[in-house]
Amino acid sequence: MTVEPELATWRELTGGRTDGIGAMPEPFGLLIGACGARPPELDRALRSPGVDACQDAVDALSSEGAPAGPEGLFLGATIWRAVMQAWLAYMTADLGLLERAVAGVRPVLAAPSAPLDVGAAALLLRGAAAGASGQPSDRAVRDLMLASELFDAATCHAESAVARYCLARTLLALGMDDRAEAQAERARSMLDPVREPGEYAFVATGSAELRLALSRDEEGLEAALRLFEDAVSAAARSLSPLLRARVEWRFAAALQGAPMAPPEHVQRAVTYLTAALGVLEPAGAVLPIGLATEAATVRLHLATALQALGGSALAGAVGQYRRALRVLTRDDHPLEYALIHTNLATAYLATVDATAGVGERGQHRPALGQPAGATGHQVLAVQSYEEALSVYTLEDHPAEHAMVQNNLANALQYLPSAHPVENLDRAIRCYWAALEIRTAETAPLEHARTQANLANALANFPAEDRRRSLGDSARAYGAALEIFRRLGCVNEALLTKEALGDVERDLLALQLEGERS
DSSP states (O other): OOOOGGGBOSSTTGGGOOSSGGGSBTTHHHHHHTOSOOOHHHHHHHHSOSHHHHHHHHHHHHSTTOOOOSTTSTTTHHHHHHHHHHHHHHHHTOHHHHHHHHHHTHHHHHOTTOOHHHHHHHHHHHHHHHHHTTOOOHHHHHHHHHHHHHHHHTTOHHHHHHHHHHHHHHHHHTTOHHHHHHHHHHHHHTOOTTTSHHHHHHHHHHHHHHHHHHOOSHHHHHHHHHHHHHHHHHHHHSSOHHHHHHHHHHHHHHHHHSTTOOHHHHHHHHHHHHHHHHHHSOTTOOOOHHHHHHHHHHHHHHHHHHHHHOTTHHHHHHHHHHHHHTTSOTTTOHHHHHHHHHHHHHHHHHTSGGGTTOSTTOOOOSSSOOOGGGHHHHHHHHHHHHHHHTTSOTTTOHHHHHHHHHHHHHHHHTOOOSOHHHHHHHHHHHHHHHHTTSOTTTOHHHHHHHHHHHHHHHHHOOOSSHHHHHHHHHHHHHHHHHHHHHHTOHHHHHHHHHHHHHHHHHHHHHHHHHHHO
């Protein structure tokens, strides 16, 4: 797992430079920006950022006789080596290397000659790295709190604000929501969006995401979106296209996640995400793995936004999902991989008019089969649902497992094939698998919808005992109808009642036919 995008460089153009610091994750950019003189090995890596250049710098700074660096500033090669190791860890997704980088700065803390801001920077690196590695702890909290106090004592208020923001993220990960919100608010209040637009944009973006995570009502959501607006405005005033891209794509993700997001929000998200890709992934560039993962994440958000727009945008969504899968693989990013395949299957089905509506809200259909032209997309949808199930196992992800089983069954039920009976039989088994998790007690609405889908499959299944199959269908429809009525789902109740009537008439016809024979 790489350093998260929210730990991307907040001070990437310190002093107006554009020498590669923008590719670095925060807080490592802070360590470089805090020192005016740099060893030549580091300068070469900054001018041509990449894995090889970073490795050369680490090797050179690890050798005997490595440059000592300016007296009193970062104590020479030790801290520079740690910075380059950290950057290399980000680009190669090597968490072990990140941990070694953190260990490398510990001597700085014990050095009696280290200035306050140097000790604080080391603490910030160690505490933020713990949070970025997904291992927040009380020790990380203490490190970050002490770092912010040392920065305050050294009158480095921008650095203190960033330390407090990293502290807020760590507190949130530990479940200390109130303390996290207070630290994030204090961090933002310490910065001037005009004098320090880059730092303000970074902290305001993180504060907005934190507020969004803690939001319990529409007022909280609106407050978070206003913070994002402030961050976007500040980022536009900074000198960094990369910072602006990162702030805007994270705002776009928030716009997408808003309940019942209006079309104008989704369209704005598409604009931001498209622009961010142009910065994160320039044409013809070979990206280090950290940036490649971030770009793929942006593609995932873009695909989701295009899918929400529907219509002619669906083809674009499918293309973006496919490109994201080149980086977000099952081995390295299993949850993202499963999410992409789940969404991709829905997009495939939505591109076929005849199958519009097949999915979570699927209801009774009078007949099995679809036009031949639908076959390609529907087969791809089935394959994508199967890929999602390879990650969403019953043991580890029961809710997602049930959802995909239900939707896979819907796709199988209407899949044109030379083996329709086998597909329908498999669909019925998938519905039963979903109902093991979606019980009437724990998930009544999902249970009712799956029951209705199962009832439709049973009604269409050409079983030898047709009367029994129809009877099972009627009972499933009846169970669904009772729940829809109780929950006040009027439209679904009406559709289910109509479908139940069809099945009951078929049962009556069978009974009369049997009596005549």
